[in-house]
Amino acid sequence: MLRNVQIIDHPLVHHKLSFLRDRSLPIVEFRAIVRELSVLLAYEATKELSLKEKRITLPDGTICVAKKLEDDTLCFMPILRAGNALLAGMLDFVPTASVGHIVVQRHHSTLEAQEYYFKAPDKLEKKLCIVLDPMLATGHSAIAAIHRIKKAGVKELIFACLVAAPEGVKALSEAHPDVRIITCSIDEGLDQKSYIVPGLGDAGDRFYGT
Template sequence: MSNVYVMDHPLIQHKIGLIRREETGSRDFRALVSEIATLMCYEATRDLKLEDVKIKTPICETTAKQLEGKKLAIIPILRAGIGMVEGMLVLIPAAKVGHIGLYRDPETLEPVEYYCKLPADCDEREVFVVDPMVATGGSSAAAIDLLKAKGVKKIRFLCIIAAPEGVERMQREHPDVDLYIGALDDHLNDHGYIVPGLGDAGDRIFGTK
């Protein structure tokens, strides 16, 4: 089964508390989502492989460390996932960025694909799929299905808030994908929203309703 990592870092938890608040406006919400993504990226890249490299400091030659291969990609699920990209690029600026567009059918709650643009060598990269919310897990699972169909083998998934139902589905359908979660909430309500959650992440990031 996939490994599930729920972040316990105090700064992550503090900032999640801020974005949950109804009174937090779009400007602050966007900034906080980006900051949370940076902190989560730090945790989620802890086990990236390193290799030795010879370098010259102003003093002498020495052996330093660098990322092995250095081929990473960030794939946000549109539209809310865009809010996490810049925060991750702060730490891994050389990463390529692709986009997967999915929306949730309001009747069936199942994902419908409407856009997909990936780096040409995506199948050679370690891919970080990002979306602030995992509710039913439908969109997340569908995005990973799409990536696997295109040959991507190394996938990690980052979300800020998840419902147990979505995590269970991800583990069932993609047991080889590690999940990094900011907060694991209680349940989904009858409308498919995470409780207590924070409402619609996309609307809050972009100021739409």
């Protein structure tokens, strides 16, 4: 396993993924489980955030020193539209984070990624940017999105996804070796249409009911 790749290898994660893989899972349950898993991804991705000490008053009136997050140090950057599926759970976990958006779509024939839209908060270069997409298949969209985000000056990046293919992990790691990849599973590989096997199907379509 590559050094920059982290798999959340936990019984409950495997359990919840088994439901997501089931094509008969109702859309309401699919959305709920995606949200639950995105919280776990956020937990793992934010383990190294810097903290500052602050004096607070306890319920009994005494003073103690507590640790709190540095102000405005985190940005979630979903790759639209599917990446937005992970955003709600991430914000449940870190509601103070800022949010940017990027639209990168792979061409169905060439599989090459094309950028259509990019909007980021101010001082992006000073933040940890967590790029969100449920699936890491060929890696083309992730590579293009991260390249664009780096152009905005970001130095610290993490890519978070539910399921990845070995081909996508390899491609992203080679293109951006400084970016940590966090995923719930690395599956068997890609089929002839570059869909992940066993995968989740089209996670965006399943999440949005399209």
